[in-house]
Amino acid sequence: MKVRIMGEEYTLRTEASQEHTKAVADHVDKTIKAILNGSATMETQKAAILAALQITDDLFRERMAMEELTADIKQLAADIRPLLPPAKRGEDLGAA
Template sequence: MIEPKSVVKVRIMGEEYTLRTEASPEHTRLVAEHVDRTIRTILSGSSTMETHKAAILAALQLTDELFRERSAIDGLTADLRQLASDIRPLLPPAKRGEEPGAA
């Protein structure tokens, strides 16, 4: 079920943004806080970096995190499918999810 869109105001690097989102306001605020924290961490490592460049580096870092998590999930999904395939023959026929009379 699609959640109704809500309007959430967040602050990133001292700037206020009004977002329309289907996510909960709490989730949206947590995401904005994570983005703000990531940009600030990058800026803390350099006294001369411009904010927009830090934002681009933060986007790259957050996208890297996303891709690594997706890859980990894909690996776990493959492992679970293999485990289910390995276990299926050990189950009684009624629990294998097979059609009656199927071999």
């Protein structure tokens, strides 16, 4: 599939859908353009590196938020489990 980033065409091989691939390319393109708009003299290559850093930072922050949410859900499940009837707790009743 072909995508366009900063006026350049790139041919990509991917198992992702065309819609997904286009959305990713559009996001990269918009991020680079936003960085370039903030600086009249920045080279495109430097803007691309800064965009990669920004996108990676966003990814890491989302991963951390997901890990925190997962931990919160596990703790909530542990807090609720004793309040459930024994048959709904998911415990092995024969082991008691």
